Amino acid sequence: MPKPARIGVVMFPGSNDDRDLARGFALCGAEVEMIWHKDARLPELDGIGIPGGFSYGDYLRCGAMARFSPVMRSVVQLAAMGRPVLGVCNGFQILCESGLLPGALVRNRDLRFVCVDTRVAVEERGLFRGELTPGRELLIPVKHGEGAYVPDAERKPRVAFRYVGGSPNGSTDDIAGIVSDAGNVIGLMPHPEHAVEALLGSTDGGVLLRAFLAACVDARQARR
Amino acid sequence: MKVRVLVSLKPGVLDAQGRAIEHALKDLGYAQVQGVRTGKQIVLDLATDDAEKARALARELCEKLLANPVIEQYEILV
Numbered sequence: 001m002p003k004p005a006r007i008g009v010v011m012f013p014g015s016n017d018d019r020d021l022a023r024g025f026a027l028c029g030a031e032v033e034m035i036w037h038k039d040a041r042l043p044e045l046d047g048i049g050i051p052g053g054f055s056y057g058d059y060l061r062c063g064a065m066a067r068f069s070p071v072m073r074s075v076v077q078l079a080a081m082g083r084p085v086l087g088v089c090n091g092f093q094i095l096c097e098s099g100l101l102p103g104a105l106v107r108n109r110d111l112r113f114v115c116v117d118t119r120v121a122v123e124e125r126g127l128f129r130g131e132l133t134p135g136r137e138l139l140i141p142v143k144h145g146e147g148a149y150v151p152d153a154e155r156k157p158r159v160a161f162r163y164v165g166g167s168p169n170g171s172t173d174d175i176a177g178i179v180s181d182a183g184n185v186i187g188l189m190p191h192p193e194h195a196v197e198a199l200l201g202s203t204d205g206g207v208l209l210r211a212f213l214a215a216c217v218d219a220r221q222a223r224r
Numbered sequence: 225m226k227v228r229v230l231v232s233l234k235p236g237v238l239d240a241q242g243r244a245i246e247h248a249l250k251d252l253g254y255a256q257v258q259g260v261r262t263g264k265q266i267v268l269d270l271a272t273d274d275a276e277k278a279r280a281l282a283r284e285l286c287e288k289l290l291a292n293p294v295i296e297q298y299e300i301l302v
Contacts, residue, residue, distance in 0.1 A: 028259055061292055068289070097292065104294040106233065107240045146252045170238060 005216035008035040008045040008074070010091075012055035012066050017193060021051040021088060024193030028209040030216075040070035047084040047216035048075055052143075052191060062105060062146050065095035067141035068146030069150075072098055082222075083207030084127060084215045085185045086208075088145055092177065094174070100185045101178055106148050109170025115143040116168055117201065118190055120161040122178045125211070126183025129220070130212035137164055138204035140190035147189040149175040161188050184219070225273055227282045228301040231291045232263030266290055275302045 007030045009022045022032040031044055037055075056065035066072060072094070079085045079100050087095035095101045108114060121135045138161075149171040151157050161177035169189070177188025192205030232266050238289045246260035268285065270278045282300045291298040 062288070064289065064292070071295075096294075102293055108235060109238060109240055111240045111244055148238070148240075150295050166254055170240070 001125055002217050002221065004031050005210075005213040005220070006031045006033065006044065007045040007047050007049055007152075007213070007216065008033050008042060008128055008183055009049045009051060010035045010037060010038045010071055012053070012069065014055045014057055015051050015053035015090070017052035017090075017191065018198050019090065020191075021049050021193045024196045024205060024209050025026050025049060025213065026070045026194050028206055030213050035071060037066070037069040039070045040074055042071070042074050042078070045078070046220045047086070047212065048078060048180075050075070050085065050087040050094050051193075052089030052091060055090055055094065056148075058090075061097070062090060063070060063097040066090075066094045067068050067070050076100060082182070082184050082219055084212055084219060087185075088186035088191055088193065089142075089147070093146070095185060095187045097181065102152040102178055103178070104152070105146050105189070106150055107146050108144070108148055108168075113143070113145040113170045114147070115141070117141045117154050118176065119164040120166060120188075120190055122160070123162060123194055124158045124179055126158070126160070126179035126185075126207070127215040128173050128179070128186060128211040130211040130214050131207045134181040136207070138195075138207055139202040140192055140205050140208075141202075142168060144169070145187055147171065149178075149189075152186045161190070162187075184215070192195050218224055225270055225275070225278055225302070226272055227268045227278050228287060229266040229268060229290055230263055230299040230300075230301065231266065231284055231286070231296050232261055233295055234297050237295050250299055
């Protein structure tokens with residue numbers, strides 16, 4: 001058995017799903033280290049999770065301020081070196097603002113904060129494999145006010161997840177999540193860390209988290 | 225000198241707030257309202273009295289942080 005993946009979960013002021021994401025990763029077998037947003041020097045990590053919440057109060061634009069925090073410079077470098085990076089909700093917005101993923105997220109079509117279980121279908125999966133098979137549908141909740149995905153006219157997105165039966169937020173082409181061209185950076189609005197226990201209605205989030213951790217271990221072994 | 229920056233969503237991007245305001249105005253009986261777009265105003269106090277330098281700096285700040293070129297456009301008023 002390889003050593004478990006060692007994952008850093010970044011905490012920004014205003015993050016509120018950092019503990020949930022850490023717990024989700026831990027339940028799926030990871031060792032988790034919490035990383036403060038002012039830490040530019042990171043410990044040795046196999047992958048990084050950027051959690052949901054309202055980093056810097058969502059001031060200016062969601063994720064706009066977080067992009068320039070010291071930790072994000074290191075995250076961008078690690079992503080360029082092939083380390084897997086997962087962004088959930090506000091984390092997805094931050095990855096888009098940082099340019100690690102193409103496009104942007106804007107206010108929901110109906111101006112309402114949506115908090116609802118969604119069904120998403122897996123399409124492209126980059127380095128994240130295992131049970132995350134194309135066509136598989138996952139039941140994962142969303143909770144956001146600004147989750148409508150708008151593609152960048154010059155960088156076509158690789159769609160990782162699409163809402164089944166229409167988006168809850170007016171997202172272009174019902175896009176729920178995307179993966180980078182290199183396949184190691186993935187971001188989505190639904191919260192896999194809120195779908196890891198049957199008591200809470202679904203364990204489908206574990207499918208993505210386990211696929212992410214497996215990719216982290218693969219990438220570590222490839223470095224040796 | 226003070227420079228005003230107006231940031232708004234590009235024409236093709238749905239401005240859900242603008243649309244809601246447009247509907248509200250129409251509900252109030254203002255049938256002449258044909259469209260509403262919203263945005264935000266950012267007032268910068270810059271350490272220069274040279275209008276061209278101020279404009280150039282404001283443009284740099286817009287490109288770097290104040291606007292997201294994927295979805296937003298900006299206008300600089302010196």
